[in-house]
Amino acid sequence: MAQQAPGVRIDGLTVVYKTSAGELPAVRNVSLTLEPGSITGIVGESGSGKSTLALSLLNAVQPPGRIAAGSVEIDGLGDVVGLQGEELRKARGRHIGYVFQAAQNSLNPLKTVGKQLLDLGRSHGVDDLRGLVRDAKELLGRMGLDGARVLDSHQHELSGGMRQRVGIVLALVLNAHVVVLDEPTTALDMITQANILKIVREVHAERGLTTLVITHDIGVVAEVADRLAVMYGGRLVEQGPTREVLGAPRHPYTKGLIKAIPRLVGDIDEARALPGRPPTLATVPKEGCVFRERCAARLDVCDTVDPEAVADGPRVVACHAVTVKEHA
Amino acid sequence: MSATLIPETGSAAASMRRNFWRGVWRVMRRKPSRMVGVVIIVGFAFMAVFGPMFYPDHLPGDTNAITKPPSWEHWFGTDPQGRDVLALVVTGSRYVLLSAAVTALITVVLGTGLGLFSGFKRGRWDTVLMRITDMKLTIPGLPLLLVLATVWKFGNPVQMGLVLGLLGWGGVARAVRAQTLSLRERGFIEAARGLGLSTSHIIGKELLPSMAPYIAMNMLIAVTGAVYAQVGLFFLGVLPYESNNWGVMLNLAVFQAGAMITPYALGYLLCPLLAILLLTLGIVLVVDAMDEIFNPRLREE
Amino acid sequence: MTIIARRLAGHLARGFVMILVVATISFFIVNNIPGDPMAARYEKLIEQGMSPEAAAQNVKVLYGFQPNGTLWQQYTDYMGGLFHLDLGVSVSRPGTPVLDVLMEATKWTILPVLAGTLLSFLVGVILGVYAAIKRKGKLGDALAISGSLLHGVPQYVLAMLLGVIFATLIPILPADGPVDILFEPGFNAAYIGSLIEHAVLPVATYALSAYGGWILAMKSSVVTVLGDDFILAAELRGMKRSIIFRYIARNAILPLFTILALSLGMLLGGAVFIEKIFNYPGLGLLLINSVNDRDYALMGGAFLLITVAVVVANIVADLFYTVIDPRVRSGEGAS
Secondary structure, eight states: OOOOOOOOOEEEEEEEEEEETTEEEEEEEEEEEEETTTTTEEETTTSSHHHHHHTTTTTOOOTEEEEEEEEETTTTTTEGGGOOOOHHHHHHHTTTEEOOOTTTTTTTSSSSSHHHHHHHHHHHHHHHHHHHHHHHHHHHHTTOOOHHHHHOBBGGSOHHHHHHHHHHHHHHOOSSSEEEEEEETTTTTTTHHHHHHHHHHHHHHTTTTTEEEEESEEEHHHHHHHHEEETTTTEEEEEEHHHHHSSOOOSSSHHHHHTTSSSSOOGGGGGOOOOSSOTTTSSSOOOOTTTTOOOTOOOOGGTTOOOOOOOEEEEEEHHHHHHHHHOO | OOOHHOOHHHHHHHHHHHHHHEEEHHHHHHOHHHHHHHHHHHHHHHHHHGGGSOOSSOOOOTTTTTOOOOOSSSSTOOOSSBBBHHHHHHHHHHHEEEEEEEEHHHHHHHHHHHHHHHHHHHHHHHHHHHHHHHHHHHEEEEEEHHTTTTTOOOHHHHHHHHHHHHHHHHHHHHHHHHHHHHHHHTTTTHHHHHTOHHHIIIIIIIIHHHHHHHHHHHHHHHHHHHHHHHHHHHHHHHHOOTTTOOOHHHHHIIISSSSTTOOGGHHHHHHHHHHHHHHHHHHHHHHHHHHHHOOOGOOOO | OHHHHHHHHHHHHHHHHHHHHHHHHHHHHHHHHHTTTHHHHHHHHHHHTTHHHHHHHHHHHHHOOOOSSSSHHHHHHHHHHHHHHHHOBBBSTTTTTHHHHHHHHHHHHHHHHHHHHHHHHHHHHHHHHHHHHHSHHHHHHHHHHHHHHHHHHHHHHHHHHHHHHIIIISOOSOOOOSTTTTSSSSSSSHHHHHHHHHHHHHHHHHHHHHHHHHHHHHHHHHHHHSSHHHHHHHHHOOOHHHHHHHHHHHHHHHHHHHHHHHHHHTTTTHHHHHHTTTOOSSSHHHHHHHHHOOOOOOOHHHHHHHHHHHHHHHHHHHHHHHHHHHHHHTOOSSS
């Protein structure tokens, strides 16, 4: 069995997509460490590269994309980027669990959940299939579902929240200790969303996991994550302990994001949308800061020099304006 | 005028059209074979319109050259009456393509009209119309035509085209209905209504232009089927032999001149066969191009 | 179960209407034959000294209704006869009930067409998967083009080309009739060998002309499934390639089974050209001959039989779909 709670170190990761305009980076020079046993949240708008980053953890970037540089070191597994063929296949599911977006159909519509569970077991050479089914039932029960019934159901007979829980079970049942959740609560209603997040937190603690949550919803991150990383235009612009980042954001983009959240109490006009639009693959600036077009604190240097990610204690920020202030 | 009132939709439709033609050009350029398809079809159209003008109404038969293999004088040989096979194919193309044109007209008009009506009204009318098209699509076409051949003589290409058109509009109607419903689902029609546009404007200026490609593609498929069906009917010999049609040639070549037993009549058989194959090739290439233009999923950059 | 029952009831009702429509078409065609052969025959029989009643009875046996009734009476006569499976008597084969002639011909149609359909289905589906997986390469292109061309070429052109090549230019296969008349019919090697030899060209033609449709349908179905989320999900869960392949194949082939059932229904009327060209005495050739002989009872019977097969296949296809697709079974998916 894999040891408990492995750490994950992403270093200098760059993922490019082949387009008619050449290879364009969707993730550029991203470094991020997932501490063993922590929950890290990545927030960003759609197109920020966060899903591509999540797929990179399984070395599963889909063509026409490819990992162009960098490494993803996982304790007990090595550099995932270097894995190939059978080795890579066995790592997926066994060591790294991936939970699909709730709105997506991650199950074969023609087979019952139970049969797909058995397929999963056979794929990973599990000898004790009965034990596997027992584990799955237990996990399902743990999440408030009737295990036997769910295993006997087809995808179309399950609600969105149930499917999501099944997805989590399939990611965990082989004892994977690194779990990636891609938009785990999108398309779910508020109550189901709260339930799923509670389950994520509990299971994480019980099983000793290292968890990465990808979302566009800062609320979700605030709820579950120990650490928060903010992505914009393929770059990691700010990261740090969740409370600190949310309480005192440093990067202008993080500030803008937080300001854009309407509060339940207080004036709706206080919520201010960020001006402009997030860049797409084709419109991301080739040089300089990716955020400068929408930035209130823009400097001359932003046009030409890509800001380095600078660490300050547990916090990392990539912004010229912040660095200048600190050095002044 | 409406363009100034609703600059958004107007320009959207215009740019859609512009993008469309640009897409057509790109797809054509990417595979030159598709250009060939267009050339073939245009060539056949010319042949049907102008070809017969070069020959007398009744082709002269040379009794000294009956069922001859290809030679310099007769490129594809002669038929059992000593007529030049190539001349027969050229003069026969008029019947084939004229009736195909009539079929095309009817399938487009009936299919589009009924499809739009069905997709727009929905409800009971829709159900009834779709049941009818279902039924039409289910009744085996060729056997039905054979049975009809006992009543109609199909001496006139227009008559043939009419019958094939009346039997063949189901596919276009289904495609148009599906398109209308899908545009409706996307809020296209409601939005236009909300802007105060009349139904005729919505149909004429918004729906039809965006659907034209589907209509064209389904029409082409219907027409191909119609060409095969009419040539096939004549080939089966259930219709009078006086008509000038490739199918009559095929029938006589196989069952009278014995092209499948003796090599002498091969030219007689092969020339109309090649004409059909070439026409098929042209249509396949054009449909392939259209498929890629309107089916972005197949378009792999 | 109730859903299946409800669907079945709907299909039966629709099938019934369809058969009614086709029978009505046959009736009106027989009723509107130019030159009115019915009246001519009636008068001829009376001239030959038959009593009017006997003459009317004779005509009724031939055409299914009496020449001098009202239109409605003729119609109900005709339909009444049909529901008793009384398809009348063939003119061109005196003394033989139409039903017997049809059954004899059906035998010759079903076997070759069934063989051709299944062969093309198997080959087309397998190659369709390759065409989809290798769709960016040369092999995929070649497969797709072969499919489009064979799908586009009319059956009779294919039949004639094969006939010319293998019966005229390189005469290695017979292209005339179902069996050599030299051999004694029965269960002996020579006869069966001859049967098989004669079936090669018809079966090959049928298979080749159907293959294009299968490969194209399977290719597009696989391409659709490959884009589905659950395939990526299975990959990310580290499922074995063989299992993922099965997931793809099973989901992609599902819609094709419906088409297969439908095309099996079309098979009775599907070989008209092949039977004519290779002089194969099936239902298609029978239909053509009955049209040429103006044998209306036989013609109407053949047409009706062909249509009934389609209707039945429609019902079977739908029920089959209900059984293999769990989404339909529980009444959620659209038809």
